[in-house]
Amino acid sequence: MKFTYETKKDTRSGFGAGMEYLSQNNPKVVALCADLIGSLKLEAFIKNSPERFFQTGIAEANMIGISAGLAIGGYIPFATTFANFGTGRVYDQIRQSVAYSGKNVKICCSHAGLTLGEDGATHQILEDLGLMKMLPGMVVINPCDYNQTKAATIAIAEYEGPVYLRFGRPVVPVFTPENQKFEIGKAIHLIEGTDVTILATGHLVWEAIQAAEILEEKGIKADVLNIHTIKPLDTTAILASVSKTGCVVTAEEHQINGGLGDSVAQFLAQNRPTVQEFVGVNDSFGESGKPADLMEKYGLNAAAIVEKSIKAIARK
Amino acid sequence: MQTQELKNVASQVRRDILRQVHACQSGHPGGSLGCTDLLVGLYFNSMKLAQDANRKVIFNMSGANEDVFYLSNGHISPLLYSVLARRGYFPVKELATFRQLNSRLQGHPTPHEHLEGIRIASGSLGQGLSVAIGTAQAKKLSNDASIVYCLMGDGEQNEGQVWEAAMYAPHHQVDNLIAFIDENGQQIDGPTEKVMSNRDLEAKYKAFGWNVLRMDGNNMDEVVATLAHAKSLLGQGSPIMILMKTEMGAGVDFMMGSHKWHGVAPNDQQLADALAQLNETLGDY
Numbered sequence: 001m002k003f004t005y006e007t008k009k010d011t012r013s014g015f016g017a018g019m020e021y022l023s024q025n026n027p028k029v030v031a032l033c034a035d036l037i038g039s040l041k042l043e044a045f046i047k048n049s050p051e052r053f054f055q056t057g058i059a060e061a062n063m064i065g066i067s068a069g070l071a072i073g074g075y076i077p078f079a080t081t082f083a084n085f086g087t088g089r090v091y092d093q094i095r096q097s098v099a100y101s102g103k104n105v106k107i108c109c110s111h112a113g114l115t116l117g118e119d120g121a122t123h124q125i126l127e128d129l130g131l132m133k134m135l136p137g138m139v140v141i142n143p144c145d146y147n148q149t150k151a152a153t154i155a156i157a158e159y160e161g162p163v164y165l166r167f168g169r170p171v172v173p174v175f176t177p178e179n180q181k182f183e184i185g186k187a188i189h190l191i192e193g194t195d196v197t198i199l200a201t202g203h204l205v206w207e208a209i210q211a212a213e214i215l216e217e218k219g220i221k222a223d224v225l226n227i228h229t230i231k232p233l234d235t236t237a238i239l240a241s242v243s244k245t246g247c248v249v250t251a252e253e254h255q256i257n258g259g260l261g262d263s264v265a266q267f268l269a270q271n272r273p274t275v276q277e278f279v280g281v282n283d284s285f286g287e288s289g290k291p292a293d294l295m296e297k298y299g300l301n302a303a304a305i306v307e308k309s310i311k312a313i314a315r316k
Numbered sequence: 317m318q319t320q321e322l323k324n325v326a327s328q329v330r331r332d333i334l335r336q337v338h339a340c341q342s343g344h345p346g347g348s349l350g351c352t353d354l355l356v357g358l359y360f361n362s363m364k365l366a367q368d369a370n371r372k373v374i375f376n377m378s379g380a381n382e383d384v385f386y387l388s389n390g391h392i393s394p395l396l397y398s399v400l401a402r403r404g405y406f407p408v409k410e411l412a413t414f415r416q417l418n419s420r421l422q423g424h425p426t427p428h429e430h431l432e433g434i435r436i437a438s439g440s441l442g443q444g445l446s447v448a449i450g451t452a453q454a455k456k457l458s459n460d461a462s463i464v465y466c467l468m469g470d471g472e473q474n475e476g477q478v479w480e481a482a483m484y485a486p487h488h489q490v491d492n493l494i495a496f497i498d499e500n501g502q503q504i505d506g507p508t509e510k511v512m513s514n515r516d517l518e519a520k521y522k523a524f525g526w527n528v529l530r531m532d533g534n535n536m537d538e539v540v541a542t543l544a545h546a547k548s549l550l551g552q553g554s555p556i557m558i559l560m561k562t563e564m565g566a567g568v569d570f571m572m573g574s575h576k577w578h579g580v581a582p583n584d585q586q587l588a589d590a591l592a593q594l595n596e597t598l599g600d601y
């Protein structure tokens with residue numbers, strides 16, 4: 001199957017569109033933001049439902065606590081900010097007041113990973129997926145494009161329990177269907193192949209598709225899956241794929257330590273030991289730069305996935 | 317309940333606190349004893365709680381259409397557990413399991429084990445006021461006229477998140493909220509004035525936009541009167557802060573006057589000496 005796209009959009013705008021939908025369709029959804037309304041694309045939600053929006057100011061810890069309190073009162077709070085401030089900065093608040101307390105809070109964060117670009121390492125969190133997936137009961141989702149982010153935003157409002165939804169700033173190809181139904185924890189099989197499994201999440205999904213096309217020209221057939229949900233992991237789909245291919249490459253805009261690749265390796269080690277290569281950031285911080293340049297420098301693009309795929313096949 | 321009855325309950329609750337902490341040889345008696353009169357006054361007099369046809373309390377996680385209390389300084393859990401049990405939320409004999417393996421009465425309160433009366437985990441200090449504000453706002457959104465209460469420690473005021481919440485509540489006119497600070501002047505490493513002075517909490521909260529009241533938190537008549545007065549001030553745009561002077565270890569002479577009993581359990585002899593000062597009004601578990 002050939003994937004094409006007509007436009008490029010940012011995934012955070014997909015989130016904004018999902019929130020706009022929820023403002024009209026789910027009266028229990030409330031939104032909170034720590035002085036980043038524009039970055040989170042919340043304008044439409046606030047315009048439609050001003051009484052259901054809470055500006056917390058630059059006070060993320062307080063925002064998490066208030067969200068927990070709103071959840072107790074029967075609302076579905078979407079707590080929003082940049083990924084660094086919505087996870088690492090408030091880890092203890094999320095751990096105690098949301099995860100351990102089992103609250104129906106959606107932590108929705110933009111500007112995750114290297115692709116926020118010029119702001120540099122202070123803002124480029126590459127540890128958030130790991131931090132969040134380690135919390136018992138936390139669902140962790142990293143959609144790949146505008147349409148999927150919109151669908152995921154709508155879907156998590158229907159799900160009862162704590163969720164971390166991660167998205168980003170750069171415009172990326174919109175290639176998944178409009179108005180798709182998002183199923184939490186269900187991987188999407190994008191390309192059929194028998195030589196190598198490529199499991200990608202977030203912005204790396206499009207790169208994985210590109211990589212598969214390059215591999216195809218080399219006579220290598222890649223089996224490509226969009227792992228939009230890191231937790232719970234779709235182990236059934238992963239097992240079926242690696243049973244066919246015998247090797248796997250994981251690709252994510254995150255530290256290799258603690259990310260999607262880690263979860264896949266842990267699962268396969270116990271169930272079907274498989275040769276694995278990792279596309280991710282290798283134990284370093286990011287830096288300022290243009291998103292595409294950073295992704296290239298840190299080895300997070302189609303070329304890197306191709307290289308690791310060839311390596312994985314050779315190690316079979 | 318009349319004041320004398322409340323005092324009787326408080327005496328029993330203090331016994332429960334000491335016996336819980338003694339049984340597992342861990343926990344925090346000092347702050348628990350100091351805040352006993354407040355929690356008894358709240359749960360047995362001031363708060364509107366959901367009840368069944370037989371006037372037995374029933375627990376709903378949402379707290380809709382009833383008053384909700386949050387304990388932010390979760391280390392004084394033996395107090396909250398005793399008050400909840402004595403009020404009828406769960407069997408009093410379950411107090412014997414405090415801090416034991418497989419107990420619902422964890423060292424710090426949590427809804428994780430589905431203990432009736434607990435809606436949020438606390439223990440990591442500084443988070444409760446935010447949660448209380450969230451629930452107060454949920455009540456406003458649902459046109460629910462009931463009240464949210466939140467107790468914090470004075471040492472807990474060191475935490476930055478408290479001041480984020482302090483700034484937020486008046487800004488958003490969260491005027492269905494009554495918060496308390498247990499001004500016992502003590503925290504773990506010593507007197508609050510030495511560890512990290514709060515200076516003038518009244519001036520600080522006033523400057524943030526709170527309506528600030530004071531009370532002697534170990535005088536039941538004053539507790540009941542101040543709670544009633546505070547309620548009369550709700551709905552006027554401002555959250556209410558009650559600065560409550562208490563004595564750490566109140567009710568047990570040798571536990572008062574220092575931070576020594578913040579988190580130390582009495583031995584057998586000390587327990588006996590302490591219990592001799594407190595009437596067994598409702599029967600020990």
Ligand SMILES: Cc1ncc(C[n+]2csc(CCOP(=O)(O)OP(=O)(O)O)c2C)c(N)n1
Nearest residue numbers: 347439440441469470471472502503504578
């Ligand atoms: C975030 C956090 N840091 C440190 C602690 C450890 N700790 C438990 S109680 C306490 C002192 C609290 O003082 P205060 O609020 O005055 O309570 P009191 O001693 O009066 O009971 C500390 C530092 C904690 N529970 N949470």
